[in-house]
Amino acid sequence: MKSRPIRELGENTVVSRFRALASGTLGSDVLVGPGDDTAVMVVSEERLLLLACDMMVEGVHFRSEWAESRQVGWKAMVQNLSDIAAMGGQPAAAVASIASPGDLPEEDAAALADGLVSAASRYGASLVGGDLVGSPGPLVIDVAITGWVERDHLLLRRGASPGDVLLVTGALGASAAGLAARQDGLKEAESSLLAEALTAHHEPQPRLAEARAIAATHRATAMMDLSDGVAEDLPRLCQSSGVGACVRTHSVPIHRACSFVANQLGINDLRLALTGGEDYELLFTCPSNAVDEITAAVREAAGASVSVIGEIVGEQNVTLMDAEGRERPLGAGFDHFSGAARELGTTR
Amino acid sequence: MKSRPIRELGENTVVSRFRALASGTLGSDVLVGPGDDTAVMVVSEERLLLLACDMMVEGVHFRSEWAESRQVGWKAMVQNLSDIAAMGGQPAAAVASIASPGDLPEEDAAALADGLVSAASRYGASLVGGDLVGSPGPLVIDVAITGWVERDHLLLRRGASPGDVLLVTGALGASAAGLAARQDGLKEAESSLLAEALTAHHEPQPRLAEARAIAATHRATAMMDLSDGVAEDLPRLCQSSGVGACVRTHSVPIHRACSFVANQLGINDLRLALTGGEDYELLFTCPSNAVDEITAAVREAAGASVSVIGEIVGEQNVTLMDAEGRERPLGAGFDHFSGAARELGTTR
Numbered sequence: 001m002k003s004r005p006i007r008e009l010g011e012n013t014v015v016s017r018f019r020a021l022a023s024g025t026l027g028s029d030v031l032v033g034p035g036d037d038t039a040v041m042v043v044s045e046e047r048l049l050l051l052a053c054d055m056m057v058e059g060v061h062f063r064s065e066w067a068e069s070r071q072v073g074w075k076a077m078v079q080n081l082s083d084i085a086a087m088g089g090q091p092a093a094a095v096a097s098i099a100s101p102g103d104l105p106e107e108d109a110a111a112l113a114d115g116l117v118s119a120a121s122r123y124g125a126s127l128v129g130g131d132l133v134g135s136p137g138p139l140v141i142d143v144a145i146t147g148w149v150e151r152d153h154l155l156l157r158r159g160a161s162p163g164d165v166l167l168v169t170g171a172l173g174a175s176a177a178g179l180a181a182r183q184d185g186l187k188e189a190e191s192s193l194l195a196e197a198l199t200a201h202h203e204p205q206p207r208l209a210e211a212r213a214i215a216a217t218h219r220a221t222a223m224m225d226l227s228d229g230v231a232e233d234l235p236r237l238c239q240s241s242g243v244g245a246c247v248r249t250h251s252v253p254i255h256r257a258c259s260f261v262a263n264q265l266g267i268n269d270l271r272l273a274l275t276g277g278e279d280y281e282l283l284f285t286c287p288s289n290a291v292d293e294i295t296a297a298v299r300e301a302a303g304a305s306v307s308v309i310g311e312i313v314g315e316q317n318v319t320l321m322d323a324e325g326r327e328r329p330l331g332a333g334f335d336h337f338s339g340a341a342r343e344l345g346t347t348r
Numbered sequence: 349m350k351s352r353p354i355r356e357l358g359e360n361t362v363v364s365r366f367r368a369l370a371s372g373t374l375g376s377d378v379l380v381g382p383g384d385d386t387a388v389m390v391v392s393e394e395r396l397l398l399l400a401c402d403m404m405v406e407g408v409h410f411r412s413e414w415a416e417s418r419q420v421g422w423k424a425m426v427q428n429l430s431d432i433a434a435m436g437g438q439p440a441a442a443v444a445s446i447a448s449p450g451d452l453p454e455e456d457a458a459a460l461a462d463g464l465v466s467a468a469s470r471y472g473a474s475l476v477g478g479d480l481v482g483s484p485g486p487l488v489i490d491v492a493i494t495g496w497v498e499r500d501h502l503l504l505r506r507g508a509s510p511g512d513v514l515l516v517t518g519a520l521g522a523s524a525a526g527l528a529a530r531q532d533g534l535k536e537a538e539s540s541l542l543a544e545a546l547t548a549h550h551e552p553q554p555r556l557a558e559a560r561a562i563a564a565t566h567r568a569t570a571m572m573d574l575s576d577g578v579a580e581d582l583p584r585l586c587q588s589s590g591v592g593a594c595v596r597t598h599s600v601p602i603h604r605a606c607s608f609v610a611n612q613l614g615i616n617d618l619r620l621a622l623t624g625g626e627d628y629e630l631l632f633t634c635p636s637n638a639v640d641e642i643t644a645a646v647r648e649a650a651g652a653s654v655s656v657i658g659e660i661v662g663e664q665n666v667t668l669m670d671a672e673g674r675e676r677p678l679g680a681g682f683d684h685f686s687g688a689a690r691e692l693g694t695t696r
Contacts, residue, residue: 006457007450007482014454015480018461022476025469030441030476039476041441041494043391051476053492055445057483093378093389097403097490099447102355106362109354113366121373128370128378128387128399132363134355135405137485142445144401144492146389 035240036157037086037224038147048154050147052083058138066182069108071202072141073115075278079227080145081123081206082280086225087156088215089149091125091208097142099135116143123208153215155223157240160285162314164221166245167291167306169210169282169298172230173258173269174200176276181261193260200257204280211282213301219290228277230309231330235318237283247274247310247330250323255279274320274330285312383588384505385434385572386495396502398495400431406486414530417456419550420489421463423626427575428493429471429554430628434573435504436563437497439473439556445490447483464491471556501563503571505588508633510662512569514593515639515654517558517630517646520578521606521617522548524624529609541608548605552628559630561649567638576625578657579678583666585631595622595658595678598671603627622668622678633660 006014019034026033031048032040038052056076058064064072077094084091096116100109120127125145160166178201181194207225214220224237230247238245254273262269286294295306310321318330354362367382374381379396380388386400404424406412412420425442432439444464448457468475473493508514526549529542555573562568572585578595586593602621610617634642643654658669666678 003453003455005451006448006454009454011480014457017458018478018480021458021461021465022474022478025465025474026476027440027472027474030474032476033474034477039441039443041476049397049441049494051441051443051492051494053443053445053477053479053490055447055479055481055488055490057447057481057485059484060482092375093387093397093399095387095399095401095492097401097492099403099405099488100354103353105351106354106357107351109362110365110369113369117369117373124375126370126373126375126378126381128374128380128389129382129401130366130370131401131403131490132359132366133403133405134408135486135488136407137405137488138483140403140447140483140485140488140490142401142403142479142488142490142492144399144443144445144490146397146399146494 032156037083040087040154046151048149048151050084050087050089050149051144052080053142053144054079054083055140055142057140067202069111070115073112074119074203076141076143077116077119078204078206078280080143081119081125081208082225082227084145084147085206085208085211086223086282087147087149088153088211088223089147090212091123091145091147093126093128094120094143094145095129096127097131099133099137099140101136101139102134104139123206152218155215155220155284157222157224157237160222160237160241160243160312162243162312164285164312165288165291165308166247166310166312167284167286167308168226168253169207169304169306171253171255172279172281173273173276174255175204175278176229176272177255177258177261178202179276180265180267180272184265186261186264191260193257197257197261201278204278206280207282209302210298210304213297214282214284214294217290217294217297219294220284220286223282223284226279226281226283229275230283231275233283234330238316238318242316244313244316244318245310246313246319246321246327248321251307251309253305253307380504385431388435388502394499396497396499398432398435398437398497399492400428401490401492402427402431403488403490405488415550417459418463421460422467422551424489424491425464425467426552426554426628428491429467429473429556430573430575432493432495433554433556433559434571434630435495435497436501436559436571437495438560439471439493439495441474441476442468442491442493443477444475445479447481447485447488449484449487450482452487471554500566503563503568503632505570505572505585508570508585508589508591508660510591510660512633512660513636513639513656514595514658514660515632515634515656516574516601517555517652517654519601519603520627520629521621521624522603523552523626524577524620525603525606525609526550527624528613528615528620532613534609534612539608541605545605545609549626552626554628555630557650558646558652561645562630562632562642565638565642565645567642568632568634571630571632574627574629574631577623578631579623581631582678586664586666590664592661592664592666593658594661594667594669594675596669599655599657601653601655
C-alpha cells in the first residue's frame with residue numbers, strides 16, 4: 001500500500017491521528033489533553049497548569065517583506081498568550097525556539113527577540129528560555145507557554161448547551177483586512193483606518209483581561225480564541241460541545257477598519273470578518289440571562305465590548321441567518337478566503 | 349553601520365544577547381531564567397516547575413536517510429526529558445510543534461508521532477498537545493516540556509566548588525560513535541557493538557532514574573546533561589559555577605561501542621568520547637566524601653555506574669591531564685569534531 005503525502009490527507013486527518021495517538025497515553029494528572037486551546041494539568045485542588053504551543057513559518061504565516069522582525073516575534077508570543085486567555089487563565093513562563101538561516105541579519109535577530117520579550121512582559125509572562133538552531137530553510141519560530149488558572153475559572157471549548165447565546169468580544173475582521181490590504185498593495189499612508197488594520201494584523205493583542213473578567217463571572221459555558229476566524233473556529237467549539245450554532249449576520253460586530261478596507265478592495269466586509277483569522281478576540285457562550293453581567297464585567301475590566309452574535313442549537317451544524325431570516329451553512333462560498341496565511345493550518 | 353548576518357556573530361554571541369534581553373524582564377516567580385538546562389519557576393514552598401524546549405531540523409540535527417521517523421520523534425522527546433533529568437526533576441507534560449513539507453509520507457508522520465508519544469510515555473510524561481504547520485523548508489520538530497522538582501532536589505549548573513570532584517554517569521562516546529559510523533558508511537551488520545553505537549545515537553535514553561537518585565542524596569553540588577559532549581558542556585558548567593576543572597584522561601569511561609568504532613575508523617576513542625554529543629549522560633559534581641554514597645544510590649536506583657573523571661579547581665579554565673601528569677586545555681585540537689550535528693548550535 002502506497003503511503004500518501006500528508007498534503008493529500010489534509011490537516012484535519014493528520015491532526016486527528018496525532019491526537020488519538022497522544023490521547024491514549026495521558027497521565028492521570030492531565031485534565032484536558034490535545035484538542036482545546038491549551039492542555040490542562042491538575043496541580044492542586046484549586047490550581048491548574050496550562051500548556052500550549054504555536055509555530056510560525058516564514059512564507060507561510062508571515063512574510064518578512066511585510067512584517068518587521070519585531071512584529072513577527074510579538075505575534076508569535078501573542079498567539080500563545082491568546083491561548084492562555086481562551087482558557088480563562090493567566091500566562092506565566094514561555095520558551096521560544098528559533099530555526100534560522102545563518103544569513104539572518106543581527107538586527108533582525110535582535111528585533112525578533114525584542115518582540116518576543118516585549119509581548120511576554122507586556123502581559124505578565126516571562127520568556128525564560130529557548131533554543132536557537134541553524135537551518136537551511138525558512139525562519140521558524142515556535143513558542144510554548146505555561147499559564148495558571150483556578151479550577152473554577154477554567155473555560156473549555158466543550159460546555160456550550162442548546163439555548164446558550166453565542167458572543168464575541170470586540171469587533172472582527174481588522175487583522176484579515178490588514179492582510180488583505182498587504183496582499184493587494186494598499187498604501188499605508190492612505191488612511192488611519194488602513195493603519196489600524198495593519199496594526200491589528202501585525203501587532204495583535206491577546207484578550208487576557210477580557211477573558212479573566214468573563215471567567216470570573218462563572219457564567220460562561222464555553223470559550224476559545226478566534227485565531228482562525230469564526231467560520232473555522234465556531235465549528236470547533238460546536239464539535240467539542242456536541243452542539244450546533246446559528247450566527248445572525250446583522251449581529252456580527254464588524255471592525256470599522258475591516259469595513260473600510262473591504263470597501264476599498266470591493267469585497268464583502270462581513271465575509272472578511274467571519275473568515276479572516278488572527279483577530280484573537282474571544283468566542284464564548286453563556287445562558288441568555290448572563291449576558292448583562294458578563295458585558296458589564298468585560299467593560300469594567302478591559303473597557304471592551306461584548307456582542308451576542310447568535311445562538312447555540314441542538315442540531316449539530318453551523319449556520320448563518322441573514323436579516324430576512326434566511327439560513328445557510330456557515331463557510332459556504334468562503335473557501336477562497338481561508339488558508340491565506342496557512343498551508344496545513346494549525347492544530348488549535 | 350551594516351548589520352552582520354548571525355552566522356558571523358556565532359551562536360554564543362547571539363544566544364548571550366537573547367538571554368540578556370529576556371533576563372531583564374523575568375517575573376518574581378522565576379527562580380532560574382535562561383542559561384541552565386531548564387528554567388525554574390516557584391509554585392509553592394516545596395514545589396518548583398521546570399520548563400525547557402529543544403528544536404531539531406532535518407539536515408542539521410538529523411538526516412532522514414539515516415534515522416527512521418520514529419527515531420527522530422523519540423530523540424526530539426528524549427532531548428527534553430534529559431533536560432528535566434539534568435535538574436533532578438520528574439517530567440510531566442510536553443507539547444510538540446512540527447513544521448512539515450506537504451510531501452511527508454503519512455506513514456512517516458505517524459511514525460514521528462509514535463516516537464514522540466512512546467518516549468514521553470516510557471518516561472512518565474504526557475504529550476498533551478502540539479501544532480502542525482506546513483512549510484516549504486526542511487522538517488522541523490520542536491518539543492517543549494514541563495517537569496516538577498522538589499526545591500531540595502533541584503540541581504543547577506552553578507554550585508560546583510573548588511575541591512569538588514567531577515563525575516559522569518555511564519560511559520561516553522557511544523552516540524558519537526554511531527554518528528561517525530553513519531558518516532563513514534560502516535555497515536550495521538558487521539558487529540553488535542556497531543549496532544549498539546547506532547542505537548545509542550538514534551534511540552538515546554534520558555538518565556531520569558540516575559538523576560533522581562543523585563538529587564535524592566542531597567550531596568551533589570551541580571549537574572547538567574551531556575547533550576553536546578564534555579568538551580562543550582563542562583566549560584558551561586564551570587562558567588556557571590565560576591570555577592575551572594581538570595579532567596583526567598585515564599579516568600574517562602569510554603563506551604566499548606565507541607572504542608570499537610573508533611578503532612574501525614582509525615580515530616582516537618578518547619577524543620570521540622569527550623567531543624561527541626548526545627550521550628545524555630549526566631555530568632555532575634560533589635564533595636569527594638560523597639562519591640561512595642552517590643555511586644551506591646545510582647547503582648541501586650538505575651543499575652548504572654558513576655565515574656569520577658576529574659576535579660573542580662579555582663582557576664577558571666578547563667584542562668585535560670594525561671596519565672603522565674601533562675596538562676593541556678580541553679578541546680584543543682578537537683575543533684574538526686565539533687559541530688557535526690549542528691550549525692548554529694543549541695542554547696542549552
